[in-house]
Amino acid sequence: MPWKVQNVVEQRQQLFKELQHGESVAELGRRYGISRQTIYKWIERYRQQGEAGLQDRSCAPLRHPDQYAAEAREAVLDVRRAHPRWGPRKLHAYLETHAPGEPLPAASTMANWLGEEGLAHPRRKRRRTPPMSQPLAHVTDANQLWCADFKGWFRTGDGTRIDPLTMTDAASRYLLRCVAVDKTDTARVRAVMEAAFRQHGMPHAIRTDNGAPFASPAPAGLSRLALWWIRLGIRHERIAPGKPQQNGRHERFHLTLKQETASPAERSRSAQQRAFADFQRIYNELRPHQALDYDTPASRYASSARVFPSREPEPEFGCGTVLRRVSEKGDLKWQGQRVFISEVFGHETVGLCQYDDRYWELYYGPVMFGWLDGDSFRFYPLHRRPRSLESTEG
Numbered sequence: 341m342p343w344k345v346q347n348v349v350e351q352r353q354q355l356f357k358e359l360q361h362g363e364s365v366a367e368l369g370r371r372y373g374i375s376r377q378t379i380y381k382w383i384e385r386y387r388q389q390g391e392a393g394l395q396d397r398s399c400a401p402l403r404h405p406d407q408y409a410a411e412a413r414e415a416v417l418d419v420r421r422a423h424p425r426w427g428p429r430k431l432h433a434y435l436e437t438h439a440p441g442e443p444l445p446a447a448s449t450m451a452n453w454l455g456e457e458g459l460a461h462p463r464r465k466r467r468r469t470p471p472m473s474q475p476l477a478h479v480t481d482a483n484q485l486w487c488a489d490f491k492g493w494f495r496t497g498d499g500t501r502i503d504p505l506t507m508t509d510a511a512s513r514y515l516l517r518c519v520a521v522d523k524t525d526t527a528r529v530r531a532v533m534e535a536a537f538r539q540h541g542m543p544h545a546i547r548t549d550n551g552a553p554f555a556s557p558a559p560a561g562l563s564r565l566a567l568w569w570i571r572l573g574i575r576h577e578r579i580a581p582g583k584p585q586q587n588g589r590h591e592r593f594h595l596t597l598k599q600e601t602a603s604p605a606e607r608s609r610s611a612q613q614r615a616f617a618d619f620q621r622i623y624n625e626l627r628p629h630q631a632l633d634y635d636t637p638a639s640r641y642a643s644s645a646r647v648f649p650s651r652e653p654e655p656e657f658g659c660g661t662v663l664r665r666v667s668e669k670g671d672l673k674w675q676g677q678r679v680f681i682s683e684v685f686g687h688e689t690v691g692l693c694q695y696d697d698r699y700w701e702l703y704y705g706p707v708m709f710g711w712l713d714g715d716s717f718r719f720y721p722l723h724r725r726p727r728s729l730e731s732t733e734g
Contacts, residue, residue: 352382352394359383412443416450420459425599426627428454433634434626483644485510485577486543487590488533488554490524491597497607504616505532506597508590510547513632514641515623516540518597518616520609526553526564534648537572541644545575547587554578558684559702559721560709567688570705571655573646589631596623654689655705661691662700677717681710699729 355368359379369376385393419431426434428450435444445453454460479485491504503524507516516536521528546569548554555578556563566576579586601619606612624641628634657663664672670683672690681690681702691703692712700712702719710721711729720726 349394349396353391355379355382356386356394412445413453415439415442416445416453417457417459420454423622423627424459425596427451429630429634430628433628437628479510482509482512482514482641483541483543483646485545485547486516487547487587489549489587489590489594490551491594491602494602494605496605496609496612500609502602502605502609502612504597504602505529506590506594507533507536508593509543509637509641510589512637512640513589513593513629514637515593515620518620520613520616524553529553530565530568537648539643542572542574542646542648543644544646545577547577547579547590549584549587550578550581556684558682559719560707562682562684562704562707562709564684567655567684567704568652570707571653572649573653655691657691657703657705658693661693661703663689663691665689674712674717675714679712679717679719681719695729699726 351372355372358368359365365376365379369379382394387393415435416431419434420426423430428447431450432444432447435442451460486507487510488505488507491506493501493503495501502520505517505519505521505524505528507518508514509516517532519532521532550561553563553565554576555561555566561578569576584591597619600623601612601615606615624638625636627636629637632640664674666672666681666685666688668683668686669680670686671678671680673679674692685704688704691705692700693703695701695711698714700714701708702710702712708722710719711726712719713726713728
């Protein structure tokens, strides 16, 4: 007959049977090789839970020293539900600012909580490549450079086309304007920018792409809007064609704007504009920005000291420049002859600076945009340099 092997739980059950038959605690302790304190512990558990109290319990501690209260977890989840696109590091930075003194878990713990609640959005891993250049590395101060562009158009629920015009400060990432304009023309864009200039002052430079109304096929790519900026003393920076990474900060902002306000779109234009306004407030004042060490754009931005003038100034030209007024049709009169320049310069004053005995350089303020051949009375834009001028220099 094989030996009968008893496990620990079966031995405890046998001990209690013998205890109920009148065996003493001291005698049972000697027989089973355990202390009387251990027997009394199992007696108490048996009294509270019955047979279940004799089962083994987990050795894991009931409470961890770094365990957080349920209130902390709910606070994190509430902010995440209000801002579904914020990651754990943004959540940590936000709560650190808006709930000072409260114990906060690490961002990794918050990430685990989001995963447990089904609120995490894992990103597809991409191979990282080093950037080819840092075109905005020179920007260090607010209002040194503003970035402007149209986010790709889309339609609202009622079929209305929306063309959001956006303007950001390159250094602080502050969102200056986010407006759904009726048309992407000079008049409407100028009105939005003038309102921004009156509220925040004027930047030293504005960076855009080469699309209308920021640029045009006119000489040097100048447009009516660019001429206005020159008169205000604002330098216009245009990115190279097909190089959106040269305005990368603004392009990345457009992705956030799309995720927060355009996917899905609101029902009407007015509702979409309200969504833009709410997004602008949250983006500037509440949302921590990773590139700003999780500060908010509003904490890094201050209005410009360059106040928008009450009267629009004229372009400034250097000494010795000959001034001519361009007609509505885009030509100027030179030595009794009409020379066509561009309709963009209609009713504007341009300057001619003598280059040699034959050629004159043409300027609008500090910006050179071409040459005038004094012999043939022909205008040459910058990208069509006269051959005779090249041979003379050679």
